[in-house]
Amino acid sequence: MATLRFTKDHEWIRQDGDTAVIGITDYAQQQLGDIVYVELPAPGTRVECGKEAAVVESAKAASEVYAPVSGEVIAVNEAIAGDPAKVNADPMGEGWFLSVKLDDPNALDGLMDEAAYAAFVAEQG
Amino acid sequence: MRYLPLTLDDRREMLAAIGVGSIDDLFADVPSAARREGLLDLPLAQGELEVERALSRMAAKNMVAGAVPFFIGAGAYRHHMPAAVDHLIQRGEFLTSYTPYQPEMAQGTLQALFEFQTQVALVTRMDVANASLYDGATACAEAVAMAHRITRRGKAILSGALHPHYRTVCQTYAQFSGLQVEALKPTPGRADPIDIDGDTACIVVQYPDFFGELRDCSALATRCRQAGALLIVVVTEMVALGAVTPPGEMGADIVAGEGQSIGNALNFGGPYVGLFATREQHVRQMPGRLAGQTVDADGRRGWVLTLSTREQHIRREKATSNICTNSGLCALAFTIHLALLGEAGLTRLAQLNHAAACNLADRLAALPGVRLVSECFFNEFVLRLPMAAASAVAALADRGVLGGVPLSRFYPEREELADLLLVAATETATGNDIDAYEAALREVLR
């Protein structure tokens, strides 16, 4: 059973066993506008919780995607590098960014669930 | 004052509309201790006539290059400027517009920049070029910083035949960014011994080099590629590329150049125009503005500034460079001059320069005690004189000839270079100029 969690920086993370897939939320893609460029880490490298894992850019804004957990990058979504519009169209599905092998399978414990994140976004106005 | 449209009545009316009694009320936030009530100790306003007279008097104290036999280069070159260039850049719509942030109101500037980028890419034979930087020296320093970002390596090696100002600018930039810069010894007439190791981010060479020499850098490019370093080729005389193999063809990863010699006057050193070209895969690591092609809401071709997320106004402390203002108008002058020249004109212009330099070199090297140090060159070469070059240049100037730059001006600490003189000849040097130079130098050496 996959667990879906969210961060205050508007990343989502879906855990399945000791791996997890990471992307940006629908709210994040709306705030950025049309995404024109995505920079992804190389598979095999490490990401550290709270540190920059990827970069996402629209024509007029750039934003870092922070790793919500620490681990090793297993795969990245080359499809969004070639066609960044996928992130706008389907941020939680086809627009995923990277998957990692978790250092700590319990790393998602402190993060928000879907309802808590929805409330958090509502607060942002 | 002729530049200020407000009348006394306007000012009174406007203060009343604002609801304040006097202009001082609008400066109320200035701490009282810092308010200057009277005028600062400077001259009062003057009319056009008076200002023109005063500045013309200063201008008249200088020896004008075009009025004397003139043979100075060393990174800034005097070429004939077609009259249309200055006429066109003085059109107010170019001269007095801002950076094209509102593309619908600046298609002229943007299209010209797109043409500029294309010309620079063509002449250097690189994939892409940016919309200009301040000058060649800062372009070189930006290239070094970019190589550092791409390779994540810590050392830059600068050829000893790199323009000494460029070398110093690279060192100045690097001393605060943590990059190690290794500047090789200047050895006019001889190639650098270059060692590339695993920490080398880039090698910077100049082509033609500071001493005028032309060296093939294809082999060096191969060595760089094998070692995972980037080859940066600096060009300070773009007209040379009308005659010689372009750096892109020799395998350069970045070309940083000075575009002054096309379209821009000597101007005592500025403003000039930094050129910056690289390979497609490095575009997002480039500094400076880029114009790109797109379409408008009706599907018609148009131009915008693009990939702006690299830049400081968006990326702030993570930008590829802090540069904001570039050399737009100088880039426009470059584009207009090069449009006038075209393929045939640039080729011919380069031939004329080369011919003038070869003939001058032959004439001067035939003087007793003078030796031509350079072997292969374009329009600039080094002579060894039988006396200190600085004294010779001063004596030539006394005789109304601007005969070159003594290398001691750049390398005062290197006594072995004291007799060397760097001489340039462009298409502007007439046969009479060459005769006058030869005669004056003969007299000085006597």
Place this chain on the structure above:
Amino acid sequence: MTGWSQALRAPSMAASDTPTFTGNRGLQVEEKLIFEQDAPGRCGVDLPEPPPHNNRLGGLARCSPIGLPGLSEPQVVRHFTRLSQKNYAIDSGLYPLGSCTMKHNPRLNERLARLAGFADIHPLQPESTVQGALELIDTLAHWLKVLTGMPAVALSPAAGAHGELCGMMTIRAALSAQGDARTRILVPESAHGTNPATAASCGYAIDAIPNNARGRVDLAALKAKLGGDVAALMLTNPNTCGLFEDEIVEIAAAVHAAGAYFYCDGANFNAIVGRVRPADLGIDALHLNLHKTFSTPHGGGGPGSGPVALAAALAPFAPLPWIVHGDAGWRLVEHAEGAAAAAIGRLKGFHGQMGMFVRALAYMMSHGADGLRQVAEDAVLNANYLRVRLADALTQSYPGACMHEVLFDDRFLKDTGVATLDFAKALIDEGFHPMTMYFPLVVHGAVLIEPTETESKASLDQFADTVNALAARATAGDAASFHAAPRLTPRRRLDETGAARKPVLRWRPNAVQRDAAD
């Protein structure tokens, strides 16, 4: 309104909908790229045959074509004239870009910069042959020193951001000389993007300071962030909200008490020139944009010039070259030796932006001490006049008087469906260049208006009437007309997303043109 003006208005409203055979629209002529007008062998410059010579290119003679197009002189003149007609400029009208200072560029300055004695001299001529040029630079330096109250000025920086780099490098060098390795720079949230970018390129970490409710630096927050690891504060004054930092003396004292330097971004010096000397505010280093305050033209994005005024403690670290005056006249110090031994090095090739120096000095001499003071006063008066003229329709971010520019935000557009960008594009159709948008970042949907002192009252009134009318239209619910704007420009709204997704940064032969494919 008379029937006559109604009749005039009707056709222009429909202009964009009426196709023409050529694609041209009256004075707006479509223009291909120069590369699309090529005829091989054609040339716009007549050059003679080269004389006989012994070729010395070695094996490096170019053996393939460059690919440059061949055009005649009339084609080139027409091409660039047509391009120029697609631009707006301060010569065309009001250009109220906040923080950019688009003021009139006097033509006297252009004439003087082109005097052969300034334009046709080489930077490496013997010093004895360029005494007038060195005198001019030294005279400019004198004016800048008096206007800022600071003892030294570094002239070589090529633009404002380059001046910032110069200032921050001298600060770092001065600290290093005392063995003080501080690591942090404090930068207000409202700062120009160049400030953090500059500090980062000098190897510093950046720490942002919030604004207070009055649009100024939050002094308490600043004090809390100051410490032994802070190298400098970078502050713009007047700030990017168009406000004078009224606690600047306290700010300077706090910064100095922490052992840090006070760097001031002088981009907005035009608001106070002749009335306030930055030295009297406790500032240690300040760059001046000659292309803002002192009217040198912006040229579509440059060149600029960014001299840096330095306090005595920083002066020994100023970059080369220095210009000094002695018995033998003016002299260039080009090497870090003697009195200049501590110089940070060199920031650009040669000596600085001479062409800009001539223009700026001509501007200062024309205005004189009295006129420069009037410049600041009229700039502030014009901005405040617009402030009150727009007060009802727009929402001012920080109430009260402003300096040379006035900041509004997008509250006045709330629930209209019109964004700041759309509002700006509608102004384009009215024949005005838009104001600065979305900067500073401290307010939502920023609208920053700087009229400058070279606008007449009539020009300000026309602008204010237009902005007020557009605001009324937005509030009335006509969002569609804003989204469609601009309609009357050579190109309508351009696809910036497409441009960034698939960058086309140069022309290539035989490339499929995107509009042709469509």
